[in-house]
Amino acid sequence: MNADIYPTPAEEIKAWDHEADVVIAGYGIAGAAAAVEAAEAGADVLVVERTGGWGGAAAMAGGFIYLGGGTGLQKACGFDDSVDNMAAFLNVAMGPGADENRIAYYCAGSVEHFDWLVRCGVPFKPVFWGEPGWEPPADEGLMYTGGENAFPFNTIAKPAPRGHVPQMANKRAGEASAGYMLMKPLVDTATSRGVRAVYDVHATSLVIQSDGRIAGLVARQYGKSIAVRARRGVVLASGSFAYNDAMVAQYAPRIAGRPAASIEQHDGQGIRMAQAVGADLAHMDATEVAFLIDPQQTVRGILVNGRGQRYVPEDTYSGRIGQLTLYHQDDTAYLIIDGDAQDEAMAATSATPFLKRPATWVCETVAELEREIGLPAGSLQATVAAYNDAAARGEDPLLHKKSEWCKPIGTPVGAIDLRASCGGFTLGGLQTTLDAEVLHVSGDPIPGLYAAGRCIAGLAAWGYASGVSLGDGSFYGRRAGRAAAKN
Amino acid sequence: MNADIYPTPAEEIKAWDHEADVVIAGYGIAGAAAAVEAAEAGADVLVVERTGGWGGAAAMAGGFIYLGGGTGLQKACGFDDSVDNMAAFLNVAMGPGADENRIAYYCAGSVEHFDWLVRCGVPFKPVFWGEPGWEPPADEGLMYTGGENAFPFNTIAKPAPRGHVPQMANKRAGEASAGYMLMKPLVDTATSRGVRAVYDVHATSLVIQSDGRIAGLVARQYGKSIAVRARRGVVLASGSFAYNDAMVAQYAPRIAGRPAASIEQHDGQGIRMAQAVGADLAHMDATEVAFLIDPQQTVRGILVNGRGQRYVPEDTYSGRIGQLTLYHQDDTAYLIIDGDAQDEAMAATSATPFLKRPATWVCETVAELEREIGLPAGSLQATVAAYNDAAARGEDPLLHKKSEWCKPIGTPVGAIDLRASCGGFTLGGLQTTLDAEVLHVSGDPIPGLYAAGRCIAGLAAWGYASGVSLGDGSFYGRRAGRAAAKN
Numbered sequence: 003m004n005a006d007i008y009p010t011p012a013e014e015i016k017a018w019d020h021e022a023d024v025v026i027a028g029y030g031i032a033g034a035a036a037a038v039e040a041a042e043a044g045a046d047v048l049v050v051e052r053t054g055g056w057g058g059a060a061a062m063a064g065g066f067i068y069l070g071g072g073t074g075l076q077k078a079c080g081f082d083d084s085v086d087n088m089a090a091f092l093n094v095a096m097g098p099g100a101d102e103n104r105i106a107y108y109c110a111g112s113v114e115h116f117d118w119l120v121r122c123g124v125p126f127k128p129v130f131w132g133e134p135g136w137e138p139p140a141d142e143g144l145m146y147t148g149g150e151n152a153f154p155f156n157t158i159a160k161p162a163p164r165g166h167v168p169q170m171a172n173k174r175a176g177e178a179s180a181g182y183m184l185m186k187p188l189v190d191t192a193t194s195r196g197v198r199a200v201y202d203v204h205a206t207s208l209v210i211q212s213d214g215r216i217a218g219l220v221a222r223q224y225g226k227s228i229a230v231r232a233r234r235g236v237v238l239a240s241g242s243f244a245y246n247d248a249m250v251a252q253y254a255p256r257i258a259g260r261p262a263a264s265i266e267q268h269d270g271q272g273i274r275m276a277q278a279v280g281a282d283l284a285h286m287d288a289t290e291v292a293f294l295i296d297p298q299q300t301v302r303g304i305l306v307n308g309r310g311q312r313y314v315p316e317d318t319y320s321g322r323i324g325q326l327t328l329y330h331q332d333d334t335a336y337l338i339i340d341g342d343a344q345d346e347a348m349a350a351t352s353a354t355p356f357l358k359r360p361a362t363w364v365c366e367t368v369a370e371l372e373r374e375i376g377l378p379a380g381s382l383q384a385t386v387a388a389y390n391d392a393a394a395r396g397e398d399p400l401l402h403k404k405s406e407w408c409k410p411i412g413t414p415v416g417a418i419d420l421r422a423s424c425g426g427f428t429l430g431g432l433q434t435t436l437d438a439e440v441l442h443v444s445g446d447p448i449p450g451l452y453a454a455g456r457c458i459a460g461l462a463a464w465g466y467a468s469g470v471s472l473g474d475g476s477f478y479g480r481r482a483g484r485a486a487a488k489n
Numbered sequence: 490m491n492a493d494i495y496p497t498p499a500e501e502i503k504a505w506d507h508e509a510d511v512v513i514a515g516y517g518i519a520g521a522a523a524a525v526e527a528a529e530a531g532a533d534v535l536v537v538e539r540t541g542g543w544g545g546a547a548a549m550a551g552g553f554i555y556l557g558g559g560t561g562l563q564k565a566c567g568f569d570d571s572v573d574n575m576a577a578f579l580n581v582a583m584g585p586g587a588d589e590n591r592i593a594y595y596c597a598g599s600v601e602h603f604d605w606l607v608r609c610g611v612p613f614k615p616v617f618w619g620e621p622g623w624e625p626p627a628d629e630g631l632m633y634t635g636g637e638n639a640f641p642f643n644t645i646a647k648p649a650p651r652g653h654v655p656q657m658a659n660k661r662a663g664e665a666s667a668g669y670m671l672m673k674p675l676v677d678t679a680t681s682r683g684v685r686a687v688y689d690v691h692a693t694s695l696v697i698q699s700d701g702r703i704a705g706l707v708a709r710q711y712g713k714s715i716a717v718r719a720r721r722g723v724v725l726a727s728g729s730f731a732y733n734d735a736m737v738a739q740y741a742p743r744i745a746g747r748p749a750a751s752i753e754q755h756d757g758q759g760i761r762m763a764q765a766v767g768a769d770l771a772h773m774d775a776t777e778v779a780f781l782i783d784p785q786q787t788v789r790g791i792l793v794n795g796r797g798q799r800y801v802p803e804d805t806y807s808g809r810i811g812q813l814t815l816y817h818q819d820d821t822a823y824l825i826i827d828g829d830a831q832d833e834a835m836a837a838t839s840a841t842p843f844l845k846r847p848a849t850w851v852c853e854t855v856a857e858l859e860r861e862i863g864l865p866a867g868s869l870q871a872t873v874a875a876y877n878d879a880a881a882r883g884e885d886p887l888l889h890k891k892s893e894w895c896k897p898i899g900t901p902v903g904a905i906d907l908r909a910s911c912g913g914f915t916l917g918g919l920q921t922t923l924d925a926e927v928l929h930v931s932g933d934p935i936p937g938l939y940a941a942g943r944c945i946a947g948l949a950a951w952g953y954a955s956g957v958s959l960g961d962g963s964f965y966g967r968r969a970g971r972a973a974a975k976n
Contacts, residue, residue, distance in 0.1 A: 099742025252771035255586025284739035287774035
């Protein structure tokens with residue numbers, strides 16, 4: 003039960019504990035971007051943050067920001083990209099169900115958004131990292147993070163890397179994450195523009211006028227209820243519902259019990275507060291899915307499902323492999339990899355050596371391995387025979403793994419048990435306009451209410467690419483701040 | 490835009506056009522069941538129905554009601570079943586994400602619910618139909634409708650048929666559907682208990698008191714707005730959102746453009762009306778999926794995906810094949826069937842001869858067929874070779890199709906193109922208690938508001954079995970009527 007969620011009629015508020023033109027709930031990436039832009043637009047801005055400091059999930063993230071269309075970093079690294087090319091990729095990679103208008107708008111503004119981040123002081127090192135991996139191993143600034151250069155995407159749009167990573171002060175020493183190096187300059191910029199912040203303040207419900215306009219929010223601070231007035235607008239930027247067990251069970255049951263790359267504060271409260279005033283939702287079943295193995299291993303073997311069949315090119319984005327494994331293969335996968343390939347993978351440079359996994363089974367023959375795993379008789383043998391036959395020619399007619407990774411599987415042959423190796427965070431949330439206005443189920447915006455970040459249904463409908471959350475959150479967060487300030 | 494959806498404050502209603510203790514929106518299966526029980530409990534009941542007559546989607550349906558645990562019809566046909574056995578099946582078949590409590594309650598009450606339907610005058614002929622098919626060909630009363638006797642369900646629970654079909658007066662003459670034969674006695678029973686109904690009345694929004702209690706609804710009749718007072722409760726029984734394009738795009742994009750086995754009145758308005766007062770939702774991405782081919786064909790061939798791989802036992806419930814094809818195989822399937830099997834299938838008895846499809850391609854060899862379809866080189870050949878090898882022994886180690894259907898595929902060999910052959914209706918909707926109270930996002934029931942039928946998230950979370958909609962709608966519709974009457 004969550005009885006605090008009911009909206010409070012404005013006439014019941016006797017005194018406001020805080021007031022501002024624009025009140026932002028949550029000081030993660032969307033809140034920080036909204037704060038900077040609202041202040042730039044001349045608004046008096048107050049951020050209410052439930053934890054003891056700014057940062058949110060963003061500050062702990064790998065820090066990818068998905069940008070393209072020819073950013074300065076892409077050019078500096080020698081890559082061509084265009085707005086149309088980027089949109090062509092996202093329209094397929096973010097679906098089914100991706101919003102073409104939202105994607106088009108995002109792509110058109112992507113170069114300007116990169117420049118804005120740089121102006122705010124976010125550092126990017128113009129070095130491309132081209133090996134398989136979840137993240138660059140050091141402070142390289144650009145990487146493929148969505149399978150752009152893998153099938154089928156490499157037939158749909160010209161491949162370009164779009165994962166932009168802020169440069170870390172000293173990653174190897176663990177001093178700061180790339181996400182921190184994104185958040186710190188944005189918060190500093192906001193502060194320099196006069197943005198105020200109060201911490202340990204947990205927004206619980208909205209204050210609504212009799213005409214339906216949102217006038218502020220009610221929050222809890224140190225066990226006490228406080229009222230915060232928003233003269234122009236409230237921006238919800240309080241994150242996903244990945245840690246709300248009831249919501250996950252109702253909306254995204256397959257990810258239940260497997261939250262990853264999220265923080266416990268992502269409890270869905272922002273979504274609930276808006277639902278309580280009739281806000282609409284979208285894509286609540288969609289999730290990012292991490293696949294917990296090092297991509298340097300995956301690419302050197304073949305992935306098979308519980309029927310011993312291949313189902314995904316092993317050189318694509320690991321998050322895509324995760325989605326296809328969790329949702330389409332019943333969370334069941336085995337990586338078949340021979341001794342030489344496993345040795346190579348273990349020796350390869352990686353940002354995530356802790357995800358390098360030993361073989362669960364090692365056998366002299368594929369037939370024996372098939373029995374050990376418990377796959378249907380003959381299934382794995384047929385799969386490996388077909389793969390090896392084509393791989394000897396550098397081909398993969400079934401799934402189009404790139405030629406450089408096609409190599410027959412020899413002996414000894416091992417398998418890594420990748421059942422229940424998926425985890426992730428939710429992507430669904432409030433339905434908003436391109437100006438970040440929260441939509442009522444009537445289809446009309448709810449006056450005075452804006453939202454951005456992982457509490458909205460953004461670019462990602464079902465698919466995902468690393469960097470979409472921070473990209474979407476910062477881009478549409480800025481829109482939210484500007485729209486609220488002008489309201 | 491749908492500006493009529495905003496709740497109306499009760500104090501703004503100057504005069505009520507109609508009044509009753511219990512007001513039910515929608516005269517389909519859930520509305521009829523609610524009406525009978527509310528009237529039995531002593532309430533004055535009014536049904537508002539937007540079309541010119543009762544029936545809803547139910548009256549046009551095949552008419553299966555999913556019941557078990559040892560109903561009179563199951564016993565008369567010689568089948569054993571138990572409450573636990575039924576629940577064990579449903580917990581797996583309705584998931585991932587199925588609600589165990591809702592299923593347990595449904596199974597425990599299933600025999601009584603069957604007896605109640607019989608007492609209301611719904612006729613069942615104690616004859617079992619055991620062949621593959623979407624429906625029985627004549628007026629047989631019992632059938633497998635969820636894959637209970639196919640893998641993996643036949644290893645999870647003892648198979649029992651649970652698709653109960655009301656006997657039609659004269660199906661061959663097309664005089665009435667089984668759904669009509671269900672609805673007619675229920676509506677007659679309701680009428681005999683004093684239930685009133687008004688037609689051409691389209692409920693658009695709820696009337697809410699300042700204390701949050703639902704006091705009635707606002708509707709449109711012949712272009713005029715009318716107010717209907719509910720002294721004890723409103724029951725929403727107005728169907729799914731299968732025909733609301735915006736909602737489908739937001740919540741269940743994969744079924745977009747493919748509504749089937751639904752009616753245009755299923756526009757999601759009941760769900761929207763409740764969302765506008767803060768109601769919560771669940772399982773909005775789930776859909777029933779019809780697979781548009783006669784099961785007498787499917788069972789006699791092998792289904793392969795776009796990679797030439799088998800993925801489902803061909804003798805399971807066709808709706809399950811549809812879900813796995815649309816959601817897990819990118820809506821791509823080919824039925825590989827040889828000439829003899831196709832001849833047998835075309836001659837087999839079926840309720841849906843219009844779904845019998847000719848081969849799209851016919852070839853002398855599998856290699857040739859593989860090329861004609863455009864499958865990856867070698868993929869279909871390996872699949873057929875492996876299938877034939879085991880089928881010659883009456884086995885299917887890959888997918889466990891029952892031995893009686895395992896037969897090597899000979900020549901000439903054909904393929905039926907089953908891409909884009911899926912359609913269906915949405916299963917998600919309002920979150921309710923077992924007493925059919927609509928839950929607010931706070932977790933508390935919304936006072937005075939009840940719902941049942943396809944506007945709620947019922948038994949089916951992701952999976953489905955034919956008969957679950959009419960079963961769930963009638964069972965929890967009765968609960969809604971009783972709860973509203975006692976409120």
